[in-house]
Amino acid sequence: MPNTYESIAAFFRPDSIALVGASTREGSVGAIVARNLIAGARDKLMLVNPKGGELDGLPLHPSVEALPRVPDLGVVVVPAPAVPAAVEALGAKGAKAVIVISAGLGRGPGSLGDEAVAIALRHGMRLIGPNCIGVLAPPAGLNASFAQRPGRKGDLALISQSGAILTSVLDWAERNEVGFSGLASIGDALDVGFAELIDHFALDHTTRAILLYVEAVRDARAFMSAARAAARMKPVVVIKSGRHAAAAKAAASHTGALAGVDAVYDAAFRRAGLLRVDDLGQLFAAAETLSQVPRVNGRRIAILTNGGGAGVLAVDRLIDLGGSLAALSPETMAALDQVLPPGWSGGNPIDIIGDAPPERYAAALATLLSDSGNDAVLVMNCPTALASSKAAAVAIVEAVKAHKRTHFRGKPVIAAWLGADDGAEAVFAEAKIPVLNTPNRAVEGLMQLVRYADAQAALTAAPPDLLAGFTPDRARARRAVDKALADGRTWLTATEVSEVLEAYEIAAVPAVAARTAEEAAMKAEDLLVDYKAVVAKIASPDIVHKSDVGGVELELTSGVAVKRAVQRILDRARAARPDARIEGVTLHPMIVAPKAVELIAGVADDPVFGPVIVFGRGGTAVEVINDKALALPPLDVNLALDLIGRTRVARQIAGYRDRKPVDTERLALGLVKLSLLVSEEPRIREIDLNPIIADDQRVITVDARISVRADTAPEIARVVPSVGHPRLAIRPYPVEWEQVLTLRDGSRVIVRPLRPEDERLYPPFFARMTDEDLRLRFFARVRELGHAFIARLTQIDYARAMAFIAIEEETGDMLGAVRLHGDAAHDHGEYAIAVRSDLKGKGLGWELMRLIIRFAHQEGYEEIRGEVLRENTTMLDMCGALGFDAHPEPESPEIMAVRLKVPDAVARDPALGTPASAGR
Secondary structure, eight states, rough: OHHHHHHHHHHSSSEEEETOOOOOTTHHHHHHHHHHHHHHHHGGEEEEEETTTTTTEEEEEEEEETTTOOOSSSEOOOOOGGHHHHHHHHHTTTTTTEEOOOOOOOOTOOOOOHHHHHHHHHHHOOOESSSOOOHHHHHHHHEEOSSSSEEEEEEEEEEOOOOOHHHHHHHHHHTOEEEEEEEEEETTTSSSSSHHHHHHHHHOOOEEEEEEESSSSOOOOHHHHHHHHHHHOOOEEEEEEEEEEEOOOOOSHHHHHHHOHHHHHHHHHHHHHHEESSSSHHHHHHHHHHTOOOOOSSSSEEHHHHHOOHHHHHHHHHHHTEEEEOOOOOHEEEEEEEHTTTSSSSSSSSETTTTHHHHHHHHHHHHHHOOOOOOOEEEEEOOOOSSHHHHHHHHHHHHHHHHHHHHHSSOOOOOOOOOOOSSSHHHHHTTTTEEESSSHHHHHHHHHHHHHHHHHHHHHOOOOOTTTTOOOOHHHHHHHHHHHHTTTTTTHHHHHHHHHHHHHOOOOOEEEESSSSHHHHHHHHHHHHHHHHEEEEEEEEOOGGGGGGEEEEEEESHHHHHHHHHHHHHHHHHHTTTTTTEEEEEEEEOOOOTOOEEEEEEEEEETTEEEEEEEEEOOOHEEEEEEEEOOSSOOHHHHHHHHHHHHTTHHHHHBBBTTOOOHHHHHHHHHHHHHHHHHHHHHEEEEEEEEEESSSEEEEEEEEEEEEEEEOSSSOSSOOSSSSSSSOOOOOOOGGGGGEOTTSOOOOEEEEOOOGGGGHHHHHHHHTTHHHEEEEEEESSSOSSSSSHHHHHHOOOTTTTTEEEEEEEETTTTTEEEEEEEEETTEEEEEEEEEEEETSSSHHHHHHHHHHHHHHHHHOOOOEEEETTTTTTTHHHHHHHHTTTEEESSOOTTTTEEEHHHHHHHOOOOOGOOOOOOOE
């Protein structure tokens, strides 16, 4: 795999460019792309056309081989059959990257597209396309596309699967004077896709926000890993087409029916912290605000307007999107009374009357900016013959500048200037104040800022550790799945379902199997000792929805009643499904809870993102009610509570009138265990827990189904092979790395992967490290060790990083940690280690370093890198003993760069090559 960072950078900052297929024929793609490249990158450009000649004074070279120097970037616009040869020539010449604009190459084995990609990767090149408009990098003057505009320089990045969307965004940006750090049309995305480009723009300091146009995600794990990392650094806004596309296949369970294609994408975007919009107008509104307003710290909005109707429209949209009108304090009301005429609205929205002159706007805005009761101000203007809209804009800008002169962080202000532009937009653009042309668009842009702040808080929230001490009986669950697959079944029996749920302590009514009506009557007598009534259900691997064949009878209170009911069930099932295998019935306790809420929880299987957790209102009419929310596993308690809160039934769960609230924490814990189950057993495809009876006394599953399949491979093949659960879009907690180490003094230490719940262990750990050890670890005196700092340490994406924490077995105290943060291609990783100051000499640091080397080897890393202060001789000695090379940093000689070739380390010490034990 080529160096991903350098190869992707070559698309946007090439030192030299070769256009293969340059043409002098007016109107051809080769001519348009050549003209665009010449306009901004003439001095870097080399043109290739076998006919020779010249184009706009530049020579047309007969072949890539004849080029006078090596191109960093190749751009290919030749006919499809000639593309593989062009890519081969560029690779042989030494190009780092290639854009294939040509269409018609196809995809899949034997296609020209796959041939071109294989050639590129063999030469260490990365390829964008084919079938794309191309790439633009306005700061570098690069327009390697056939787009009609070159784009302005700015701080937005756009990655689009559609060339038409890219050109539409360019048109809008030109009209609104919005600039870009880069734009990429990825077309068929046979090699470079969303993940690599998101990574690039996330690390690009000139990019302030990333915009995505998504039609379909090809590699879910790579996309989620890149998107989650980027969203922690800057806003990422996504628009997804095909929101109402039908599912590709009929669902076999209620949860499968509820998990529509777009709902799964929505869950994925939400989990990654992306800001989703529905149309281009909302995308433009988000771009306008996100590119100019750093942050909003709340959702209390003040609306200042000279038109009451426009103010009402803004309020409606604000409430629709979850914002709130800021309350005006008595002091603010009094201040506004002093500067506004008697007819002003007297509340929020602050309607300052249609004849408002610039001075009135300025005075009212100054008052609102000084009011701590609001988090942002939306200023609107409706054009009238009584006052100049442009003059009002100038007054707004001056008021904002005056406020910033006395406040370190100015309050966000967004403008909505309705009607024709009389020059106001240019006034706002120069002041970097977002301006939209409708109240709705202004509110939508503003609420994107609010949503971004919410997403940031959610991404770094530390969940409570409610699973402390919980260890599922994984072997028991595995045996149940093994038995079903050995019998050739795709659905577990009711008793096998009970085995699996009990193994993970998911509360469910027990299931008792009986083959005949007589056997059922006898076994029911035992259940009726503890329960007032029982339920009988048909048992058949071919009948999933039992009610459809009359396969359920309720409120059976005696053995005689059970015998008669079971015979009716068997007769109805055989009549309705003569082809079905009838194995008898299962008996379950009848749960009577008149004030309970019926819920559904389960797992659906998506072909792109794999397992998806579904939660919502349950019962027999679950699809009709359609009250559900989705989330990607694995879940923690915070994510489970958010999943519950996104449903309408959450209001019933909270209690009302004479109904006491459900124990939401218990409910959330059940969802976390369900997530853990599907994360640890990849052969489970679908789970249906419906209904779940929930009240203030219990949360218990009454009916459950589990579908399994031996093939655990994802339906859509991943670009990069998965490690861990092969179908999860987010790599789960790697339980196989849990272990117990014995140190030199005989003490036992638990070492396991770090979890977000471990945040609570860090403050006392840091408290027991000396200031000098902290300085050696962080290269500076550490002053702030609060939540934000520790969250960066504990929020691990196991797909691209690992951290092991060492915990004293006896006390539960944190003793140390080691981490490895890998590059996107898993080629090399940067390590860091910290051990409590009072534990030096016990060998913990040595064991942790060996462990991270073992992990790096198993994950396929070629190299581990680190930086160590020259004065940290203890660490340098340990690195030397482990086989690291050490060299001074050329620009910082006080820092030693240490590097370890992982395969060489394993060759020297084969023990480092042993795989992780299955910690189960």
